[in-house]
Amino acid sequence: GENVEQHPSTLSVQEGDSAVIKCTYSDSASNYFPWYKQELGKRPQLIIDIRSNVGEKKDQRIAVTLNKTAKHFSLHITETQPEDSAVYFCAASKNYQLIWGAGTKLIIKP
Amino acid sequence: DADVTQTPRNRITKTGKRIMLECSQTKGHDRMYWYRQDPGLGLRLIYYSFDVKDINKGEISDGYSVSRQAQAKFSLSLESAIPNQTALYFCATRAGTGDNSPLHFGNGTRLTVT
Numbered sequence: 001g002e003n004v005e006q007h008p009s010t011l012s013v014q015e016g017d018s019a020v021i022k023c024t025y026s027d028s029a030s031n032y033f034p035w036y037k038q039e040l041g042k043r044p045q046l047i048i049d050i051r052s053n054v055g056e057k058k059d060q061r062i063a064v065t066l067n068k069t070a071k072h073f074s075l076h077i078t079e080t081q082p083e084d085s086a087v088y089f090c091a092a093s094k095n096y097q098l099i100w101g102a103g104t105k106l107i108i109k110p
Numbered sequence: 111d112a113d114v115t116q117t118p119r120n121r122i123t124k125t126g127k128r129i130m131l132e133c134s135q136t137k138g139h140d141r142m143y144w145y146r147q148d149p150g151l152g153l154r155l156i157y158y159s160f161d162v163k164d165i166n167k168g169e170i171s172d173g174y175s176v177s178r179q180a181q182a183k184f185s186l187s188l189e190s191a192i193p194n195q196t197a198l199y200f201c202a203t204r205a206g207t208g209d210n211s212p213l214h215f216g217n218g219t220r221l222t223v224t
Contacts, residue, residue: 034213043217044153049212096209097158100152100153
């Protein structure tokens with residue numbers, strides 16, 4: 001079955017710097033890769049997603065890249081701000097289910 | 111997103127008690143899911159339903175049961191709660207029938223079993 005690994009588990013960056021979170025997946029048939037942000041005590045919310053026929057997608061300060069050959073995808077956040085502090089989850093979709101990474105706690109230092 | 115509503119928000123119960131967590135949605139989605147979240151383990155799927163007559167086990171269904179009372183309602187039951195079921199539980203919905211749509215989560219139910 002599908003397995004998703006996410007790294008790092010914790011990431012601390014200076015405000016204004018960029019942050020990169022990486023995920024790898026095992027099943028080449030996976031075709032949809034969303035990223036969720038979960039603020040403390042709140043529900044996970046979709047921030048960006050990418051489908052397997054696309055290599056990169058951007059939305060303002062957030063971008064996701066997908067390398068199907070290597071089976072990995074990454075979340076890039078530029079010009080980080082205090083409100084970016086949260087736990088970020090990647091996931092891979094196959095056979096109508098989402099398989100989740102374990103999450104990355106992003107800390108923005110002032 | 112208030113379209114997926116979970117009740118209760120918090121619940122403390124004793125070992126051995128039966129408890130039900132409820133989820134209702136106004137999004138009109140056929141697919142509904144129950145997840146459990148533990149620190150450091152991300153989200154794990156308990157049960158999912160593609161319509162009222164279609165219920166499927168997820169990766170950690172032991173000790174849980176579900177009921178899809180209507181398209182809009184999907185309940186999770188713990189028949190005999192145990193302390194290691196203490197966790198944050200999320201209900202979610204998903205649009206369409208394919209693989210390319212996101213999950214929409216409720217606000218979660220924090221369950222503590224003493």
